[in-house]
Amino acid sequence: MSVGRTVKIVGLGALAITLGVEWLDRLFRRPCPCPLPHGLDTPFTRLLQHLLSASMSLDLCVFAFSSQELSRAVLLLQTRGVAVRVVTDKDYMAITGSQIGTLRNAGISVRHEMGAVHMHHKFAVVDSRLLITGSLNWTLTAIQSNKENILVTEEPDLVFPFVREFQQLWDSNDPA
Amino acid sequence: MSVGRTVKIVGLGALAITLGVEWLDRLFRRPCPCPLPHGLDTPFTRLLQHLLSASMSLDLCVFAFSSQELSRAVLLLQTRGVAVRVVTDKDYMAITGSQIGTLRNAGISVRHEMGAVHMHHKFAVVDSRLLITGSLNWTLTAIQSNKENILVTEEPDLVFPFVREFQQLWDSNDPA
Ligand SMILES: [Zn+2]
Ligand SMILES: [Zn+2]
Numbered sequence: 070m071s072v073g074r075t076v077k078i079v080g081l082g083a084l085a086i087t088l089g090v091e092w093l094d095r096l097f098r099r100p101c102p103c104p105l106p107h108g109l110d111t112p113f114t115r116l117l118q119h120l121l122s123a124s125m126s127l128d129l130c131v132f133a134f135s136s137q138e139l140s141r142a143v144l145l146l147q148t149r150g151v152a153v154r155v156v157t158d159k160d161y162m163a164i165t166g167s168q169i170g171t172l173r174n175a176g177i178s179v180r181h182e183m184g185a186v187h188m189h190h191k192f193a194v195v196d197s198r199l200l201i202t203g204s205l206n207w208t209l210t211a212i213q214s215n216k217e218n219i220l221v222t223e224e225p226d227l228v229f230p231f232v233r234e235f236q237q238l239w240d241s242n243d244p245a
Numbered sequence: 246m247s248v249g250r251t252v253k254i255v256g257l258g259a260l261a262i263t264l265g266v267e268w269l270d271r272l273f274r275r276p277c278p279c280p281l282p283h284g285l286d287t288p289f290t291r292l293l294q295h296l297l298s299a300s301m302s303l304d305l306c307v308f309a310f311s312s313q314e315l316s317r318a319v320l321l322l323q324t325r326g327v328a329v330r331v332v333t334d335k336d337y338m339a340i341t342g343s344q345i346g347t348l349r350n351a352g353i354s355v356r357h358e359m360g361a362v363h364m365h366h367k368f369a370v371v372d373s374r375l376l377i378t379g380s381l382n383w384t385l386t387a388i389q390s391n392k393e394n395i396l397v398t399e400e401p402d403l404v405f406p407f408v409r410e411f412q413q414l415w416d417s418n419d420p421a
Contacts, residue, residue, distance in 0.1 A: 086351065104405065124361065134378075182392065187392040189380050202394065204308075204365050213363040216358065216414065218378065220396070238396065 072204040112219070113212060117142055119201055120193065120220055126152045128192040128235045132187065133161045133206035136164040140168035145176055155179040156238045158188045168207075188238065199228055287386060288395070290364045293318055295377055295397055296369065304370040304411045308363065308384045309337045309382035316344035320351050329343075331355040331415045356418040364414065366409055376404040 120127065120142050127146055132142070134157060147153045155172060159181040162169040173179050181190040192202035203209050203219035221230065296303065296318050303322055310316070310333060323329045331348060335357040338345040350357050355391040368378035379395035381387050400406065 107298070111321070120359065185390070187386070187391040189387065189393050191380055192394065197300075202380075202396070204367055211365065212363070215363040217365050218407070218410070218412075220378070234385070234394070 092197055094096055095177075116219060116220075117202065119195065119199060121146065122199070123195045125153045125196045126154075127195075128154050128156075128197075128232070128239075130156045130188070130190045130192050130235055130238065131207045132158045132189050133211075134168050134172075135164075135166040135208045135209050137168065138212075143172060143177070147175060147177055153177045154235075154239060156188060156190075157181050159183070167233060167238065178185050180239060180244065181243055182238075183244075190234070192224070192235075194228065194235060197224050197232055198211045198228065202231065223226055227230065251275050260261045290378065290421060291397075292395060295371065297322065298375070299371045301372045302330075302370075304330050304332075304373075304408070304415075305412055306332045306364070306366040306368050306414060307383045308334045308365050308367060309387075310344050310348075311340075311342040311384045312388060313344065313385075314388075315383045317345055319348060319353070323351060323353055328355045330411075330415060331412065332364060332366075332418065335359070336363070356415060356420065358414075359418055359420075367408075368411075370404065370408055370411060373408055374404065375399050376407050377408065385415050 109114055111113065117138070120139075123146050127143065129143065134155075143155075153172075155177060157169055157179060160181075161167065173228070181214055182228055190202075190205065192200060193205055194200055200222050201219060205215075205217040205219050211217055276373055293314075296315075299322050304317065305319065310331075319329055319331075329348075331345070331353060333345055333355060337343065338355075338357055367377075367382055368376060369382065370376055376398050377392065377395060381391075381393040381395050387393055
């Protein structure tokens, strides 16, 4: 394992807190030059910050995606030119509150498992460099209520297998 | 991050393969002195090997536990004197096929979330030293069919927060 890489726990237990869209913008513009206090630091804001650090690509592989705030973050990245790809579960994407339709309507490429199996991953890879993974589905219940965990790492030995897994899922679920 | 610690991916994608109880014994006795080939190496056998490496304690925190093979592994550890503690989800433990009753009948201490929230973790800590975590619930579907991931690490910066989280869940769900 290489030295100097950061491996840290973003959240354990409930991630708590709800953020409005204005916070997303604020987080995106960090470090902020204004003299106001910027003390909001929760597992969820840290998750958003890691996501919003994407400058080139976001590869997202989540079983369930219904969180409006995480959806806004993904849409924000897309409008800033980040290449967003999403792999999700076929059954879950059809349920009420799923954000998958919103993402597709915004032009984001979404693919889903074609077979009978469940795509049960919950991970994201930012710029092919940073891995975000854990038990957390991208739902409000998961974020606000459940006991959950998220790991964030730049350790290549950990990140690369997930990059490979994403590409494999992406290629094998090509609808074309 | 300390150098020389092992962080590795046990499994990505379906873990495949079903093992009989004789394999558990065989894995437990590794390295085996017999002259037979021991070529069975799958993500699931690696998961079992990591679990069966416990010599003092196994702290298990899983939302869903219905895999008979993983149940056998946990029971085997208990008969060998390993201190096993299980935290699980209140709703899931009541469903058909849950192994929680079997574990309790064997004298293993099981606690569950008392509140309305879901205990959605899927991790195990072996001897307070080794962390096994990921998307995988301990169910046959998860093991045999789903796309899942498991990380295994001895990195203290990653292990300790999970040790702490387990103890917190254990204490806060004390039925006494
Ligand atoms: Zn500011
Ligand atoms: Zn042998």
